[in-house]
Amino acid sequence: MSMQSNEHLEQVRRDGFTIFEGVIPSDEVEDVRASVFETASRFFNPQIRAELGVTNVRAFINHNQSFVPYVADQCMMGVLNGLFGPHVRISFSSTQINDPGNPRTVWHADWPFNQNNAGHIPAPYPDFCIHVTTLWMLSPFTKENGGTLIVPGSHRTNINPTADMGVDPVAPYPSEVLVTGKAGSVIMFDSRMWHAANHNGTNEPRVSLALRYAPWWLNLDVLRPDSDDRKRMVDEPGAKESSVPLVKRDVFDSLPTDVKPLWRHWVEPAGDC
Ligand SMILES: O=C(O)CCC(=O)C(=O)O
Secondary structure: OOHHHHHHHHHHHHHOEEEEOOOOOOOOHHHHHHHHHHHHHOOOOHHHHHHHOEEOOOOHHHOOOOOHHHHOOHHHHHHHHHHHOOOOEEEEEEEEEEOOOOOOOOOEOOOOOOOOOOOOOOOOOOOOOOOEEEEEEOOOEOOOOOOEEEOOOHHHOOOOOOOOOOOOOOOOOOOOEEEOEOOOOEEEEEOOOOEEEOOOOOOOOEEEEEEEEEOOOOOOHHHOOOOHHHHHHHHOOOOOOOOOOOEOHHHHHOOOOOOHHHHOOOEOOOOOO
């Protein structure tokens, strides 16, 4: 592992997060931002936008591949391999577009720690990193457009504010930190980290991608449409959980060699159309 990856790895373990600068070069990121925003605009759901002011397009890789050349960034992969060993997988690839005026969201930890979702590890959960969230800053993250709110160190607690633990999920937290950064940077954090989207007080959307990573040994099937785990845990009881569409076969076939291993567990079976 490179010295740089090692330092990032130590930060993730100690503080719960780290920031990689220039993952998308500064002279390329504007094109990626424009492309992602243009594609995501086709999915805008006025109802959802009115309520939340955030646009999440699931399995975004199926609709736009402008970010793909950067996904297997060597330094980031070094950290993921340090946390999980080889055979890392991408579990989610969604847009996270925070519209002008979007309100601050609740403190939460991501899948599989959000206690309100069907697929969750019940609190108190063990002190072990099993899933990683990355937010790709396609717009600069600033104080004005919200950035991302985190509680450093919260990844070591065995519960989060999605459970009834006496923390008001909508109130500022005493040790909260606002993460900002240049466009092209990526914040990586242990998915147990308490975090929230912040109010975007500008007239521009804050465009980002949320890519999440898992080790080969973490069962993702509750997210897989039509899987038996999903039927048992979500469909039959009528419970709530994200669903992640499979990667279309032609999209997968077009991926670069170093990116294919990240998605090969989640591809439409050959012959499906
Ligand atoms: O938009 C943000 O800054 C936070 C996103 C978030 O809460 C998430 O990806 O779970």
